Amino acid sequence: MHMSLKIQPLESIPEETVRVAHLAFPKGTVAMKLRDAFQQLYQDESFQTLYSRRGPPAFSPWRLALVTVLQFMENLIDRQVADAVRGRIDWKYALALELTDPGFHFSVLSEFRGRLVGSSAQALLLELMLERFRGEKLVKARGKQRTDSTHVLAAVREIHFTELIAETLRTALNDLATVEPGWLREVAPPAWFERYSWRIEDKHLPHALPARTTYLVQVGQDGFALLDAVQTHDAGESVTVL
Numbered sequence: 001m002h003m004s005l006k007i008q009p010l011e012s013i014p015e016e017t018v019r020v021a022h023l024a025f026p027k028g029t030v031a032m033k034l035r036d037a038f039q040q041l042y043q044d045e046s047f048q049t050l051y052s053r054r055g056p057p058a059f060s061p062w063r064l065a066l067v068t069v070l071q072f073m074e075n076l077i078d079r080q081v082a083d084a085v086r087g088r089i090d091w092k093y094a095l096a097l098e099l100t101d102p103g104f105h106f107s108v109l110s111e112f113r114g115r116l117v118g119s120s121a122q123a124l125l126l127e128l129m130l131e132r133f134r135g136e137k138l139v140k141a142r143g144k145q146r147t148d149s150t151h152v153l154a155a156v157r158e159i160h161f162t163e164l165i166a167e168t169l170r171t172a173l174n175d176l177a178t179v180e181p182g183w184l185r186e187v188a189p190p191a192w193f194e195r196y197s198w199r200i201e202d203k204h205l206p207h208a209l210p211a212r213t214t215y216l217v218q219v220g221q222d223g224f225a226l227l228d229a230v231q232t233h234d235a236g237e238s239v240t241v242l
Contacts, residue, residue: 003051003052003055003056003057003058004051004052004053004054004055004056004057004058005044005047005048005050005051005057005058005061006057007044007045007048008044008060010039010040010043010062010096011096012096013035013093013096014096014097014098014099016098016099017089017092017093017096017097017098017099018093020089020099021089021090021092021093024089024090025089025090028090029090030073031070031088031090031091031093031094032090032093032094034066034094035093035094035095035096041062041066042061042062042063042065042066043062044060044061044062046061046062046065047061047062047065047115049119050115050116050119051115059104059108059112061112063095064108064109064112065112066094066095067081067085067091067095067109068109068112068113070084070091070094071109071159075159075205076159077159077160077162077163077200077205078106078107078109078110078160078163079106079163081106081109082103082104082105082106082108082109085097085103085104086101086102086103109160110160158212159205159212162205162212162215162216162219163200163205165216165219165220165223166196166200166215166219167199167200169196169219169222169223169226170196170199170200172226173188173192173196173226174196176226187226187229192222195218195222196222
């Protein structure tokens with residue numbers, strides 16, 4: 001989708017957001033300290049080539065870049081990130097948003113990642129950050145630092161992919177519980193009710209890659225087990241999966 005970018009100067013943090021954030025977190029949080037140390041960690045000008053001159057206005061890319069880094073740090077899926085932007089005081093502080101700001105729809109994040117990858121602009125995330133760090137002498141000029149922004153984007157996209165798979169199975173089970181509750185109680189192991197009773201965005205997915213891989217394998221096994229149960233169900237009592 002063609003989106004336009006209206007470049008604006010970096011906004012200062014609204015006074016009420018500052019007041020409430022410092023009351024809630026007297027010692028600050030990682031997001032707040034990041035904002036305090038680097039007032040201009042990202043700027044919209046850096047992402048200007050990713051957007052068209054015409055079309056509906058895009059959500060500020062400097063904010064989306066910072067949100068992507070925070071998402072990677074906290075191992076959050078896209079829906080959880082959108083909730084954090086909408087409801088977390090320290091994130092509003094870092095993003096210079098009013099406390100009443102509604103944020104954005106979670107799909108904006110995958111669209112932004114697509115722009116970065118499609119324009120081969122992945123390096124903007126970490127290279128710009130490391131440039132600021134070197135300016136503050138937090139990293140040595142000749143020091144070896146990892147600047148692979150693709151790693152950050154791949155990790156975030158993997159979290160999103162994991163969410164989609166698990167949520168697809170949860171939705172299928174929820175639909176079956178509506179149309180064939182008795183049958184589902186007979187074929188579903190007790191662990192399924194514990195594993196899929198809540199929306200995936202309401203829980204934190206495993207952070208470490210081995211644990212997340214184990215989780216994905218488990219979801220895959222559960223999915224195939226459900227398909228086998230549906231396929232072997234008596235034809236006279238066929239199940240319609242919505």
